[in-house]
Amino acid sequence: MSSPRRGSMGFYPRVRARSIRVRVKSWPSIKEAVLLGFPAYKVGMLSSILLDAYEKSHLFGKEVIKACTVLEAPPVYVLGLKLYKKEMGALKSLTTIFSKDIPKKIKDHLDITTKSNKDLSFIDEVKDHIAEIRTIVATQPFLTAIGKKKPEIFEIKIGGELNSAIEYAKRIFGKEVSVKEVFKELSLVDVIGVTKGKGFQGVVKRFHVKVLPKWHKHRKGSRKVGSIGPIEPSLMRFVPRPGQMGFHRRTEYNKLILQIGEDPNSINPKGGFKHYGLVKNNYILLLGSIIGPPKRVVFLRYPIRPQKRIWKYQLVKIVT
Template sequence: MGARKKRAPRRGSLGFSPRKRASRLVPRVKSWPEVDIGKPVPLAFLGYRAGMTHVFMVDDRPGRPTSGKEIFVPVTIVETPPMFVAAVRLYGYDPNRGRYSLGEAWAQPPPELELQRRISTLGSFDTDKMLKSLEERLDKAVDVRLIAASQPKLAGGLSKKKPDLLEIKVGGVSDVTKLFDYAKDVLGNLIAVNDVFEEGQLVDVIAVTKGKGFQGVIKRWGVKELPRWHKHRKGSRRIGARSHGRSTFWETPQAGQTGFHRRTEYNKRILMIDDDGYKVTPAGGFLRYGVVRSTFVMLSGSIPGTPKRPIVMRWAIRPPEWYLKLGVRKPEITYISLASKQGV
């Protein structure tokens, strides 16, 4: 009989500790990529997760055994109604305190947006006066952001009316003046997902994962359960010494909140952007969502969150080497499954 194993890789990453509930349902984007494409462009967009299906497409990734062949790909559908640009905000930079706001200019939102449901103190604004004030501080600005409001009433699977707000960085060029001119042009107007992304592009998905409540160490950390012999009659899920009390190591797996965490998944490829939601809506609609009625984005693979959850898509901050060499290429989709998902 061999010697008993005394070491094992740790279960569960400590990089996500503390595993507590997300503070907000619409995640704030904390990092932005440096983009240089020669024209200003918003670097993120907000949509709502509808559900999953699958497609067949031609694999155009180089160096793969399936390159040039038809492959099966699971996909996630995110409904992305146009967003209303409600405000422009400028940021300055100070070495001692980092970025700080130089001011913002708000546009009067249309009544059908019902933005007062989200901002109860919303009043009338003198947009021209505030824009002029921002132009006077433009020499101190290092960053231009848009505050955009979603339109959930246009999404087919949502019943809520309250819009979600997202602060979006404007990138594409390094000249702050050009960025500010672009922000002034789109202030008070609608931006579509086509204005931000294109088919074949890689994006990062930021969302809040599915909540699972209070769970034990087996499900929360993936530790191994002890064999249920007579010597373990006091508990097969016990962790061991210093697992309780004041002397507990912080690295010790403990029971607690599982799921409903803010997470980022990198390099999800956009396979399709279209205005006809019936191209991807399965028979009977998506489970717990319904029919996609406005513009949608088809992403390869799975993403965090439940149906109807707000999803933030951002320009890829660390794309792979093959993508940097070949650039954006429109994928060739040969088949989209519309089979019913109600019995799954």
């Protein structure tokens, strides 16, 4: 008797993420000069009443109830610019320019050095050598109700052609950028973050291994694999074994933005969101669920493999 192997091999090694602040490894190409991503804090989930506006849907013109996720997105502060050059076919750091007017609430809690003897005029001097320009932004968690002061630092690429990206970077350097300047409603985003941590778990919960029958000759345990391998080879890498479960870095593709709102009172429950509190800033409503517990920072990125067909919904009402 044999059965299909348990668990996916697409997520090896199943280890803890280095940090809840994720590093984005790849960026899409778009024509518009705009930040290609934006960080936000997960709040919780709500129910929403939507009008199905997709003509080929069997529910066209009818109201449907869908679950949605609330994200709080306070404005980010652009505290620096990162310039890259092409060398041997790869991107190499050219220089980093930091703002000299970083707000005290952000600067007091930074764990990076912001000293720089360069200013924006240096960009024009090395313009011929620049291959890519990115922004260094800091979140402002002290504007939220999560009780956190230390900001997360992200490096975000700017879309569009190089010249327009440079002009856009100069325009937002040392200023705040809101989520409404980056994303639009009824567009798709990728959600990158760290999942809920489950700790050290056995093979049944971690890999969904079948529980062995508890009959009278059964003496070596039931919540374990029947065999972990032969004598040789000495190591079998892909046999289900106990270990870390959760707190993994994951990417979820093509989440639909239902709404980007400025009035948090329209979504706040009477007693606040469970394990979070009250939303105080701009918020984002995403269709469906996303990874991570409440208060965790997630990164929203322009879709790197967008769907050709996007479901068309009109938001009718939010059920708090």
